[in-house]
Every structure is written in C-alpha cells, then in structure tokens.
Amino acid sequence: MRWFIKRETFRRPAAELKPAIAAHKRWVADCRQQGLVISSGFLVDGEGKPGGGGLLLLQASDYAAALALIQKDPMLLSGGVEWELQEWISSVGQLATDAPSQSFTR
Template structure:
C-alpha cells in the first residue's frame, strides 16, 4: 500500500460544513476498518485540513476521495498527493 495525502480547503460556511462532519467521521472510520490506516484533521487556523491514508494505487486513492461526504457535498476543494515516507 502507498500513502496518499488529501489537502483540503473549505469552500462553504461553517454551518454548512458542520452538517457533513458526522458523515465524514463515519467515512474515515470505515476507511480505518478496511485497512487504509486513515487519519484526518483540520488546521488550527481553520479553513482546511488533511486526510492521510493508504491505497494500492492513485486510481484507488482518487476513488476513495470521491466517496468522502465533504467532496460529495461540495464542502471542500482538494489536492491529492502520493506521499513517499522517508523516515518512520
């Protein structure tokens, strides 16, 4: 499995965004249960965050991202990057 990082920037107001946070948390918990070692969080200054996860390919990573309720509901713009771990 390869590590991927989704860096996101919120594009809706907080009350709209917050409606989809429970579904996003459930989605991340499902990724964890499926072995993707997902971790998610937001920047302290607000307005964006990051999802770190493993996938077998860029195509699978993109499919995983498209299933995120924050993406499906137009709450964030994102960049997806393959991440090469140098030191663990």
C-alpha cells in the same frame, strides 16, 4: 503500500459544513473498521482556531485506488471544499499510525 494525502480548504463557513463534517467522520470510522489505513484531521491557525480545512492521510496501492476511495468522501460529495490528492513519498523517517495494518487497494 504507498501514502497519499488529500488536502482540502473550505469553500463555505465551517458551520455550514457541519453535516458534511459529521458524515465524513462516520465515513472515515467505517473505512477504519474495514481495515483501511486512513486518518483525518482538521487544520488550525497559529492561534489554534479551526475552520480552514483539513488533511486526510491514507495508504493505497496506487493513485487510482486512493482517488477511487476519496471520491466517496462526504466532504467532497458535499461540494463544500476545494481539494487535491497527492502521493507522499517519505525521504527521511517513518510515519507511524494507530490504524490497522491493512490498506486500501482497488
């Protein structure tokens, strides 16, 4: 399976996005319960202050499958973030995750 990264930046203050963030967390948890390899987190600045955006890492069979999945993400559906999806190709080292061993396929 291939790794993909969705990077997002907030269009609005984090406080305005709280409902979308809560829905996003539930959505990721649901995906993980379904056996998908997916993990989400937020970005902080040099002082540890959050509010700039986040990253979502997932495994999928190809770009189309990864895109189909993230298009269901409540953060994207809220319209409150700018985002991009890219495949990540490891050249050195391994990425370990605590997620189940199954990944998303279309």
